[in-house]
Amino acid sequence: MFEALFGNESAERVLVYINAREGGYGREIAAFFDASLTSIQKQLDKLEIANILYSEQQGRTRIYKLNPRYALYKELKQLLDKVVEFYPPDIKKVLISNRRRPRRKGKPL
């Protein structure tokens, strides 16, 4: 939708997803958008090199997050919050309603 602004569609997807979910990893982002893992991983790498994202190893998975140390972090977050407003309501709802929150192991739904 805003790929011209972000450079390409994969970059937009990565940033929107990670902002909405407060983190994400390649395989889940690719699955969510039905996109190729290679293109998503390429953007994750590129955005990490640019310090826009940082990553943490959690178990066997590398989780990427927006880097709060990035110079335009606050502005980027605001922009991405606005971008998601333009997404189809069903996609927006699923993206936002599944934020990464602490959750006790075994807690019933």
Added chain:
Amino acid sequence: MMELCAFVSNYLSGEGMPVVLVGGACVSIYSDNEYQTRDLDFIQKYSVKRKGLAKSLSKIGFTERNRYFEHPDTDYFIEFPTGPIAIGDEPVHHFVELDTPLGPLVLLSATDCCKDRLSAFYHWRDEQSLQQAINIAKDNDVDLKEIKRWSEQEGMQEKFARFIAELK
């Protein structure tokens, strides 16, 4: 290490690519080598194409591998993190120039270096960075009032209080 940094910095400046030393190498300089690193991070003052940078560095024997530049005569390797030069969301415009036998070396001030380490502690929960910030503050005349102001702006009053408590 400082001489190597100064040599690379002056060489690149002469090539029209001025850089500023940031990161762990600054910590090492300000904490009298208490913290050791082989990773020399420079940020370019003005954006230069990677190809041009690699070409210039190749003239003095550096080769690029996985975004790092290596030289057969040293264990240190050079990295050029993406700019801009900023601490948190504040741009840095004032740097320190140290005189070395191989010319001046431009780097972050001790106060900014301390803030940079605190930023890693604040946002990434990196305890080693807190210790580095403490070492810098102990060994140098850092502006604690400025660090307090910046920490509050980052919303990190509690973590700043811990830094101050451990500094004493």
